[in-house]
Amino acid sequence: MKVAVVAPVWFSAPPATHGGIETxxxxxxxxxxxxxxxxxxxxxxxxxxxxxxxxxxxxxxxxHLWTASHADIECAHALFAYxxxxxxxxDLVHDSSGRVGPALGGMLAGPPVLHTxxxxxxEAKQSVYRQLAQLPRVFLSTVSHDQxxxxxxxxxxxxxxxxxDPDRYRFVADKDGYLAFLxxxxxxxxCHLAIDVxxxxxxxxxxxxxxxxxxxxxxxxxxxxxxxLGKDIEYVGELGFDRKVDLLAGALAxxxxxxxxxxxxxxxxxxxxxxxxxxxxxxxxxxxxxxxGVDGFLAEDVDDLAAAVTRVGELDPATCRRRVEDSFSxxxxxxxxxxxxxxxxxxx
Numbered sequence: 032m033k034v035a036v037v038a039p040v041w042f043s044a045p046p047a048t049h050g051g052i053e054t055x056x057x058x059x060x061x062x063x064x065x066x067x068x069x070x071x072x073x074x075x076x077x078x079x080x081x082x083x084x085x086x087x088x089x090x091x092x093x094x095h096l097w098t099a100s101h102a103d104i105e106c107a108h109a110l111f112a113y114x115x116x117x118x119x120x121x122d123l124v125h126d127s128s129g130r131v132g133p134a135l136g137g138m139l140a141g142p143p144v145l146h147t148x149x150x151x152x153x154e155a156k157q158s159v160y161r162q163l164a165q166l167p168r169v170f171l172s173t174v175s176h177d178q179x180x181x182x183x184x185x186x187x188x189x190x191x192x193x194x195x196d197p198d199r200y201r202f203v204a205d206k207d208g209y210l211a212f213l214x215x216x217x218x219x220x221x222c223h224l225a226i227d228v229x230x231x232x233x234x235x236x237x238x239x240x241x242x243x244x245x246x247x248x249x250x251x252x253x254x255x256x257x258x259x260l261g262k263d264i265e266y267v268g269e270l271g272f273d274r275k276v277d278l279l280a281g282a283l284a285x286x287x288x289x290x291x292x293x294x295x296x297x298x299x300x301x302x303x304x305x306x307x308x309x310x311x312x313x314x315x316x317x318x319x320x321x322x323x324g325v326d327g328f329l330a331e332d333v334d335d336l337a338a339a340v341t342r343v344g345e346l347d348p349a350t351c352r353r354r355v356e357d358s359f360s361x362x363x364x365x366x367x368x369x370x371x372x373x374x375x376x377x378x379x
Contacts, residue, residue: 032369032378035116035142036060036082037126038074040108042091045079048269049215049241051297052149055193055364056127062365071119073112087111097245105129117141122376125368130159137166143375144169145188145368151292151315152181160185170375172368174295175316181292189371192319193297194364197355199272200304203280204348209235210340211282211307213275213298216252216266217243221288221312223255224333226264228286228310231337235263236286239270239278280305284327284343287311288336296320299327304355306348310339320359326351 036059042050044057053074060072060082070082076089087108095104109132116124117139124144126132133146146163148171150156160182163169170188173179179187210232212225222238229236242252260266270278279285285302287309295316299309309327311317321327326346328339357363373379 032123032372032376033069033071033119033121034063034372035071035073035112035119035121035124036063037109037112037116037124037128037132038072038078039128040075040088040092040104041096042075042093043077043079044072044074046091048271052127054297058194058196058361059125059365059368062361063369066365066369071116071121073108073115085112085115102131106131108132109135113139113141122378123372125372130156130163133163133166133169134159137163137169142168145172145371145375146170147172147174147191148178148182149174149294151294152178157183157185170371172371175319177292177316177319178294188374189367191364191367191371192316192359193295193300194359194361195297195300195304195355196361197304197352199276200301200355201276201280202304202306202348202352204306206283206307206348207281209237209282210284210286211278211302212236212238212240212286213270213278213302214240214287214296215243216240216256217248218251218255219289219291219293221286221290223251223259224288224290224336225286226256226259227333228288228336228340229264231333232340234283234340235265237278237282238264238266239268239275241269275301276305279307282307284308284310284340286336286340287317288333289314289317291315293317300355300359303327303351303359306352308343308346308348308351310336310343312336322354326354 038056042053044053064081072082076086136144172189293315313329
């Protein structure tokens with residue numbers, strides 16, 4: 032099968048540090064190539080892949096993300112990708128970028144489009160997805176059952192969870208005595224709550240990830256995080272892949288006390304691949320990720336999360352690892368997408 036895989040244009044695929052969608056898309060493209068399919072990856076010129084990388088923009092466009100020029104950059108990327116994919120006579124476009132691309136693909140004469148919804152769905156997005164679903168060549172997939180439930184009167188072809196390559200993650204059974212928080216340092220990710228949990232559990236916490244440099248994000252870091260840093264609460268900044276794996280592999284547990292309905296998170300899978308259990312709030316896709324008392328714990332408030340942290344020694348790191356190998360590997364993810372491609376195109 033000849034497939035056009037469309038990534039967002041904000042970061043390289045794979046990204047140097049942060050960029051969850053780009054990470055997933057790059058792994059999927061590589062796995063499809065490994066399985067013998069012809070893949071065109073539409074990203075930016077700094078991307079590296081065994082697929083054929085095609086781009087309009089040489090450099091990642093992060094500086095335009097959520098600015099006044101966001102929509103223009105996204106539209107230009109989508110126009111290039113869909114025009115080029117049609118000229119290449121691909122069998123299918125699998126679009127993981129924004130909503131502009133599948134809208135264009137559905138209106139123009141060209142191949143069918145599978146659009147994976149990666150974002151949380153609000154009322155405004157609902158109206159777009161309802162319109163997209165009415166286009167005869169556009170099909171929608173989600174990344175969690177919870178995300179699907181948030182879509183009202185929107186038909187979903189498949190729910191396909193994210194997957195990673197577990198072989199890239201170092202398994203460690205004997206943990207060091209710290210907790211880890213990895214992700215954007217923001218209120219919705221619950222970084223301030225992770226500090227509360229660690230303090231109540233009496234354990235040190237290492238915080239890694241990008242700061243939110245919006246005015247609101249700067250105030251959050253200055254007011255809620257910076258004053259509470261110290262010997263037991265350390266902010267180590269944004270980490271590359273190897274250092275990220277080191278952080279996750281050595282941790283007693285990953286803390287993910289998210290305050291929003293996160294559709295599906297990549298970091299918990301990465302932690303489980305390292306044999307590290309996850310202690311999180313039961314929001315969004317987390318109940319689909321974490322099996323209570325098997326590879327982690329779910330709790331609503333700080334006291335219960337801290338109590339759960341004291342129990343992570345009861346969990347088997349090898350079971351955490353097998354969870355990823357069995358359910359959240361890139362091979363499992365790619366096979367589910369290939370089944371969806373076949374359903375859309377009639378091809379194998």
